[in-house]
Amino acid sequence: MNFKINKAVLNNAIKKVSGAINPNTPVPALTGMHLAANQDGLTITGSDSDLSIRTFVPSDETEGVEIIEEGSIILPAKELAGIAQKMPKDLIAFATTDETQMQISSGKSKFTLNGADGNEYPKLPTVEGDSYPIKGQVLQELVEKTAYATSKTETRPVLTGANLFYQQGSIGMVATDSHRLSKVVGDEQVEGDISPVTIPEKTLQKLPKLIGDAETVHVKQTESQIVFQTEKAQVFSRLLDGNYPQTDRLIPAEHKTRLTTNRKDFLSAMERSTVLADKDQKVVTLEITDENSGIFETIELSHNNGEVGQSKEDIIVDETEGEELKISFNAQYMIDALKRIDDEKVVIEFNGAMRPFIIKPENKTHFVQLILPVRVY
Amino acid sequence: MNFKINKAVLNNAIKKVSGAINPNTPVPALTGMHLAANQDGLTITGSDSDLSIRTFVPSDETEGVEIIEEGSIILPAKELAGIAQKMPKDLIAFATTDETQMQISSGKSKFTLNGADGNEYPKLPTVEGDSYPIKGQVLQELVEKTAYATSKTETRPVLTGANLFYQQGSIGMVATDSHRLSKVVGDEQVEGDISPVTIPEKTLQKLPKLIGDAETVHVKQTESQIVFQTEKAQVFSRLLDGNYPQTDRLIPAEHKTRLTTNRKDFLSAMERSTVLADKDQKVVTLEITDENSGIFETIELSHNNGEVGQSKEDIIVDETEGEELKISFNAQYMIDALKRIDDEKVVIEFNGAMRPFIIKPENKTHFVQLILPVRVY
Secondary structure: OEEEEEHHHHHHHHHHHHOOOOOOOOOHHHHEEEEEEEOOEEEEEEEOOOEEEEEEEEOOOOOOEEEEEOEEEEEEHHHHHHHHHHOOOOEEEEEEEEOOEEEEEEOOEEEEEEOEEHHHOOOOOOOOOOEEEEEHHHHHHHHHHHHHHOOOOOOOHHHHEEEEEEEOOEEEEEEEOOOEEEEEEOOOOOOOOOOOEEEEHHHHHHHHHHHOOOOEEEEEEOOOEEEEEOOOEEEEEEOOOOOOOOOHHHOOOOOOEEEEEEHHHHHHHHHHHOOOOEOOEOEEEEEEOOOOOOOOOEEEEEEEEOOOEEEEEEEEEEEEEEOOEEEEEEHHHHHHHHHOOOOOEEEEEEOOOOOOEEEEEOOOOOEEEEEOOOOOO | OEEEEEHHHHHHHHHHHHOOOOOOOOOHHHHEEEEEEEOOEEEEEEEOOOEEEEEEEEOOOOOOEEEEEOEEEEEEHHHHHHHHHHOOOOEEEEEEEEOOEEEEEEOOEEEEEEOEEHHHOOOOOOOOOOEEEEEHHHHHHHHHHHHHHOOOOOOOHHHHEEEEEEEOOEEEEEEEOOOEEEEEEOOOOOOOOOOOEEEEHHHHHHHHHHHOOOOEEEEEEOOOEEEEEOOOEEEEEEOOOOOOOOOHHHOOOOOOEEEEEEHHHHHHHHHHHOOOOEOOEOEEEEEEOOOOOOOOOEEEEEEEEOOOEEEEEEEEEEEEEEOOEEEEEEHHHHHHHHHOOOOOEEEEEEOOOOOOEEEEEOOOOOEEEEEOOOOOO
């Protein structure tokens, strides 16, 4: 195996693949990166067996890779990454001395790195069947707007991922940790008969960077595996077992109180309200009072941490309608939700002090977030 | 107590003072910041009793503080910092409701913060005697070039600080952890009879930011305390007990081998050589061989980590003289030393494989660093 590669191209590929590697894996081969060179180019793979990432550097690009001899090898991931980063010149030459040892040189610097035979690397899962295309930008949005709401505890394992579903010709995604929920439907018509699957949070975390600015992502899925493919990267992920709960019936269709406010100002106020809060208990109280016979100009947000002090804030609202309300909730959940909205204005719809309430962008219907209130004694 | 202050000015002052506060101190009053307002302005103090930082915001500046009523209070540090950072408007109003409670408001946001009576705050040490002036820039240089070499273990407590000394009319500073040493003498004539004192590393760590771009720092010292004073900040520090070792006799005046090389290239090579090293044992070997009858063009740097691999590097040198040499040392020490030098070229002088060697800027004599080699079996 023998090739020459541009330093920046190599570092870029290594960075992508690194995300899948767990240095503490019990499978020794998986602590390394798999490099395979053939006449088409160089393929680099990293995997923790649940998640595998494969990048491809074509040999025909000017600033890419020049393959001199085909072959494959496993090299220690951390060391390979360190060497690639610190090499003195823009061109790095790789040449095996035998099946398990690589010489890497650049300028007057030369490394000999001990690895393992490329054939010892575990096979990636094969995912059969047709793929469907989805816009890179749409997939980005689905992931970024829902992944945060996945459960961080293993009580119900299926909730630690986000559910990808197909609804009225569009792909959507929903996540909930049973205290809050986020659901978004992509604004793109996708053809096919796509079964709902639940994608682990770790995969969601890595996906946006791997998709990058790819225009189209080709998705292929079975009952246990999903593959996301762009021109330069392939992401293989295990899926989560179990039936994802029916979330649509959790989202209330009606409301008793409704307010529209500036997203940024409301977010700042929420962030201020957590300054005096304990780390684990950021409960705030929002009070909407009918001072001017139905026309509210401000609502009040307060937090009381007896020992340290209190905060109080008047929130300027654009519009409110409906009943008076005093409701308490976790401020961090509201902060997380507001951060996922791009619009200038947000709408919040309540159904009384003890019922879940929803947050959504003012002018869009495809994105809805839900928060369960907290009982305060 | 009642004052109005510009948000950025307040945040700046709080940030400086925060550095001295240890949230886990056993003295409750010291978990807070002390605020004192009088007609001249606002003084904010933070302290962990070893190190105290005091900043002053004058009342006569346009964008400063407006004192409405004098007084003092202790407020919880973390919460005060959080509030100051997150307030919505550029002007923040402070008003006590009683001796232990402060109302802080800005725009439509209002906090009530519980603190303690300002009179309960411990008195800062009084440091009597004359002060001597030192250029801010010189003090910065002394600290930045030596603090890294202080000992991180408590075996010899006096080595955990840097020794400030007076020598032939200049102030200098030296630090050593007994494996390496850094000594720099300021290029400024200072008048006075200044006794050597040893400043704890924690103080050195904070000092550069606190000095900022102050032109002159006034230093006052006793046997147990030192105070650094600029126009806007005062730093009080405990000094370390014990006699600092005589370091001058450790620095060899002669050499058997000498080389001059490009600092940046040598630093990159050293950094590459640590890629394959264990975290705690970054030993590299430098070999200078007399290939061309006394004229060396390259020297060789190598590292061998049997399990993972080896690295080898040819270093281009500008000039060498003296004996052939093969020497092993901790690469991290060399990296630390090279990073403290500003010059394009560095000179390294050796006295054989088992004797300490020195690193210095090519054209300056006021700054010398020393490293002890490692015995390799």
